[in-house]
Amino acid sequence: MEETSLHTKQTTDGLGCETPPETNYTRTELNGQNGILEVNDSEGKKEFVPPAIGMEFDSYDDAYNYYNCYAIEAGFNVRVKNSWFKRNSREKYGAVLCCSSQGFKRVKDVNRLRKETRTGCPAMVRMRLVDSKRWRILEVSLEHNHLLGTNGYKSTKKTSSGTKRKLLSNSDTELPPIKLYRALVIDSRNDGTHNLNQTEANTSSNQLNLRKGDTQAMYNYLCRMQLTNPNFFYMMDLNDEGRLLNLFWADARSRAASGYFGDVIFFDTTCLSNKYEVPLVSFVGVNHHGQSVLLGCGLLSSETKESYIWIFNAWLTCTSGLSPQTIITDRCKILHTAVADVFPKSSHRFGLSHIMRKVPEKLGGIKNYDSIRKALLKGVYVALKPFDFEAAWGYLIQHFGIADNEWLRLLYEDRAQWALVYLKDTFFMGMATARPGEILSPFFDKYLHKQTPLKEFLDKYELALQKKHKEEVLADMDSRSTILDLKTRCSFELQLSKVYTKSIFKRFQSEVEEMYSCFSTTQIHIDGPVTIFLVKERVLSEGNRREIRDYEVLYNRAAAEVRCICSCFNFYGYLCRHALCVLNFNGVEEIPSKYILPRWKKDFKRLYVLGHGSGNDDMSLTQLCRSALQVVEEGVISLDHYKVALRAFEELLDRVHSVEEKHV
Numbered sequence: 001m002e003e004t005s006l007h008t009k010q011t012t013d014g015l016g017c018e019t020p021p022e023t024n025y026t027r028t029e030l031n032g033q034n035g036i037l038e039v040n041d042s043e044g045k046k047e048f049v050p051p052a053i054g055m056e057f058d059s060y061d062d063a064y065n066y067y068n069c070y071a072i073e074a075g076f077n078v079r080v081k082n083s084w085f086k087r088n089s090r091e092k093y094g095a096v097l098c099c100s101s102q103g104f105k106r107v108k109d110v111n112r113l114r115k116e117t118r119t120g121c122p123a124m125v126r127m128r129l130v131d132s133k134r135w136r137i138l139e140v141s142l143e144h145n146h147l148l149g150t151n152g153y154k155s156t157k158k159t160s161s162g163t164k165r166k167l168l169s170n171s172d173t174e175l176p177p178i179k180l181y182r183a184l185v186i187d188s189r190n191d192g193t194h195n196l197n198q199t200e201a202n203t204s205s206n207q208l209n210l211r212k213g214d215t216q217a218m219y220n221y222l223c224r225m226q227l228t229n230p231n232f233f234y235m236m237d238l239n240d241e242g243r244l245l246n247l248f249w250a251d252a253r254s255r256a257a258s259g260y261f262g263d264v265i266f267f268d269t270t271c272l273s274n275k276y277e278v279p280l281v282s283f284v285g286v287n288h289h290g291q292s293v294l295l296g297c298g299l300l301s302s303e304t305k306e307s308y309i310w311i312f313n314a315w316l317t318c319t320s321g322l323s324p325q326t327i328i329t330d331r332c333k334i335l336h337t338a339v340a341d342v343f344p345k346s347s348h349r350f351g352l353s354h355i356m357r358k359v360p361e362k363l364g365g366i367k368n369y370d371s372i373r374k375a376l377l378k379g380v381y382v383a384l385k386p387f388d389f390e391a392a393w394g395y396l397i398q399h400f401g402i403a404d405n406e407w408l409r410l411l412y413e414d415r416a417q418w419a420l421v422y423l424k425d426t427f428f429m430g431m432a433t434a435r436p437g438e439i440l441s442p443f444f445d446k447y448l449h450k451q452t453p454l455k456e457f458l459d460k461y462e463l464a465l466q467k468k469h470k471e472e473v474l475a476d477m478d479s480r481s482t483i484l485d486l487k488t489r490c491s492f493e494l495q496l497s498k499v500y501t502k503s504i505f506k507r508f509q510s511e512v513e514e515m516y517s518c519f520s521t522t523q524i525h526i527d528g529p530v531t532i533f534l535v536k537e538r539v540l541s542e543g544n545r546r547e548i549r550d551y552e553v554l555y556n557r558a559a560a561e562v563r564c565i566c567s568c569f570n571f572y573g574y575l576c577r578h579a580l581c582v583l584n585f586n587g588v589e590e591i592p593s594k595y596i597l598p599r600w601k602k603d604f605k606r607l608y609v610l611g612h613g614s615g616n617d618d619m620s621l622t623q624l625c626r627s628a629l630q631v632v633e634e635g636v637i638s639l640d641h642y643k644v645a646l647r648a649f650e651e652l653l654d655r656v657h658s659v660e661e662k663h664v
Helices: 060-074 214-228 252-261 305-318 333-342 352-357 359-363 369-381 386-400 406-413 454-481 491-497 502-517 568-572 577-585 619-635 639-662
Strands: 002-007 026-031 036-040 046-048 055-057 078-085 092-099 124-129 135-141 180-182 233-238 244-250 264-268 280-286 292-300 326-329 347-350 518-527 530-540 546-556 561-564
Touching (some): 060 078, 060 124, 060 135, 135 214, 214 233, 214 454, 233 305, 252 280, 252 292, 292 305, 292 454, 326 333, 352 359, 352 369, 359 406, 369 386, 454 502, 491 502, 491 577, 502 530, 518 577, 530 577, 561 577, 568 577, 619 639
Antiparallel strands (some): 026 036, 026 180, 036 046, 055 135, 055 180, 078 092, 124 135, 233 244, 244 292, 264 280, 280 292, 518 530, 530 546, 546 561
């Protein structure tokens, strides 16, 4: 199995990409006698090689001469449509070669006597200089909209005397061989070769099942993003024939978000398990407003351990080896083993909302279903201790006589991976779905349906990301400009109203308000510096009845530690009403800093510094890094952002130098 990785790096022109390993390339030579690009197959036979995305050449002239020879053989002329040169240099770094029939004459040229020969032909190749100092073909169109002529066309390119070569097919001059490196990319022969009614293609793990038009759509998207999104990353997994098995990609915003919010991720396989047209998997996190944020996504050919391990490793490569603290997936044994292999230090948990959504399907046909469902919900969401859960489960099984239900039996065996009472030490940062009705929705929930084709999804993909980014920007502005209304006189509410983003503060504020439903805080046990309190709360239960529940809260004044048995802090990232009551009971007026997570703060992105654990105590340097990184993060979003950021840095450097010169 072969693997190719291409991801962008900053170059002097603002556009760049990293060359995949050369071991994945095949070498061919340009035969100067007949102008045909040939490659020897395993049997020594000559095979014509047409232009393809991923081909690489040692120089621009080699690339041009190859395409011109291809044009001679096919029967059309070549014209240079566009060329790009580096700033303050005549070094070329990009070009588009096209058929001479491309485009149309300008209006002012229409009345000339010369016959119109242009037809708006789409045939072209787009290429650029990459980090390997070779020229790579990034986009190809082989289709012509006119009749092709006979061999022997001359090029319209003007070459210098030093590089001029005779390219006519009847030339007696031998052309030196041109080295061609072909990066293994999506095989365009996949496109349109599958029967849409062929069911075997959906289950084949030998290659990704791409429908007609999908390959070109994927080509166009990857090439466009590589040119316009400087920090774009993608990686491909190829089989022995060079066919695409799996694909992973992440744009600049997703890569930046992984650094900020990659501590807890939800690996969404909804499209795979429900057999969507697009076999999409997504890495999803939660931002400082509690909104879902995309950290990367991919296409998988099969639900196998090998595919999952590959996509996890691809995400690790993209994030420079940054493993999540917690990873949430659907309940699946294959996924469980793959996560253990790639993320051995991460806490792996099964999404509770995914399990509860399957209850109607798995138990709906059983007698007394409504009563069974209520008993199950009570055991899952109300139980505070393992003993309570075990008792509730035993009652469920014995009372309703469903001990032989295979789904429930296997679910019980996996209880340590999904039951809340066993997950109290796991950090979920708002993705625990620890309350009835809470769900982990797919990131593309409103943009992707079972029958959505890949071509349509790629268009909606960018719309979805733009919409999500706009929501985050508006939430940032709202958090910085809005004066929050306080609903109590509690000092905790005032304290965090100055710190948290608006949406997270609203969630915390509800806990402060509900402190008034806790009517008793009693000390029940002392063990050295640790004191255990019992907090009684009136809660609304079924049938609008009020019932009293007891919550044990551990408090250590010396260590400024407070822990409630409901584990709200680990599940949601802020203290619960029970813990707040204990702090208030002990005369504490401010929440300890350890319980104010930086990821919920209004200025979290400004405060976040990559490599902040380096031990550098120079506050002035830290502040400069914070400010610079904020500009860098915005600067990698697009080419326009990059140009503005780079110009600003250059101007700023000049101003700093001018300050130094004044003191000389």
